[in-house]
Amino acid sequence: MSFYVYIxxxxxxxxxxxxxxxxxxxxxxxxxxxxxxxKYVRYFNSVKLVYSEKHKTRKEAMQREAQLKKWTKAKxxxxxxxxxxxxxxx
Numbered sequence: 851m852s853f854y855v856y857i858x859x860x861x862x863x864x865x866x867x868x869x870x871x872x873x874x875x876x877x878x879x880x881x882x883x884x885x886x887x888x889k890y891v892r893y894f895n896s897v898k899l900v901y902s903e904k905h906k907t908r909k910e911a912m913q914r915e916a917q918l919k920k921w922t923k924a925k926x927x928x929x930x931x932x933x934x935x936x937x938x939x940x
Contacts, residue, residue: 853911855918857901857930860894865926867918869911873902901930
């Protein structure tokens, strides 16, 4: 089984970071604003999946999620854009 860390961009350009074992299902939950969707993203008109990473274990995914949540928005944006040079500078 694989686990994913993902980043969503909300309609107000904020970023939400989460992890899941079924990225497609989790993304649909966020889009539909179901009761399983994170409370934070329910308040926005739309959310878009802008980044994801695959991990072998839930522990790895949770550790990466915690790491990304500590990053600045600029660093997260560099990761999303795939700008490794800027990512290293930040």
